Amino acid sequence: MEKLINDFSFGLFFWQALILVIIIFLLAKFAWKPILIALAAREEGISNAIASAELARKEMATLKAENETILNQARAERDAIMKEAREIKEKMIADAKAEAQAQADKIAEAAKASIAAEKNAAMAELKGQVSALSVEIAEKLLKAELSNKEAQNGLVEKMLDEVKLN
Template identity: 50%
Template sequence: MNLVTPGLGLIFWQLVTFLLVLFLLAKFAWKPIMSSLREREESIEGALRAAEQAKTDMAKLKAENEKLLEEARVERDAMLRKAQQTSEAIVEEAKNKASVESAKIVESAKQQINAERQAALADIKRQVATLSIEIAEKLLRNQLKEEKAQRDLVDQLVKDASLN
């Protein structure tokens, strides 16, 4: 059983060695280890704070981006409405101009037709008058071939003239 239970001297030297190592570690290693642990803990806390700040900033940026997008949508809609109104105004103006132009063209055509009709009527009257004169002349020549007929006509005209 000697192998399983340690001797008193061995336990003593192990305890002395352990205390010596503990003292050396406390003197030289604990402070740097603890300071590096504190630094690590502070850097982790700083990183967590920075991450939280970044998260907050990202939320703010997202809200600002959404606001800008909404403003852009509103502006786009306003521009589209304005373009639609402008388009409708241009179409309406073109319709009005076309109706005015067509009215002018119709009026001009009516005036031209009336002028041509008046000219045609004047020409027809002139031709009728000329034909009437020619017919009357031919009739009178046929009727007035004899001298007696000419005298009777002159007497009749003188009688008519004296009555008036």
């Protein structure tokens, strides 16, 4: 340190001080303004980026809320459609059952009518056969009884007695 004090020169100090002032003047005139402008622009850019990020975050929150609302509406619509489809399915099944029951009843009624008609036809045929057999039997009996003259008279008297009783 002593060496610095001993070797101190006012001329050198003057020129160094003058160069320093010139450098500061030149820097202030040509460099600091652009540097300060660049720093201000950078600061403004950062502020804008932060504002844009905040705006984007708010928009994302809004979009998320809208998406949630749309999703809830879609779920509600899906549930309504599913409920309507179930009701239509149940109605179709009920209609099909009712139609099948009506067809079954109609077929049963037709079968009953057919059975009754066949029964009546069978009874009529049976009555015809029974009456034919009865006539045939009566004819044979009458031939056997009427071949004898006394038997004929007895039969006529018996019939007359029966007619008077009624």
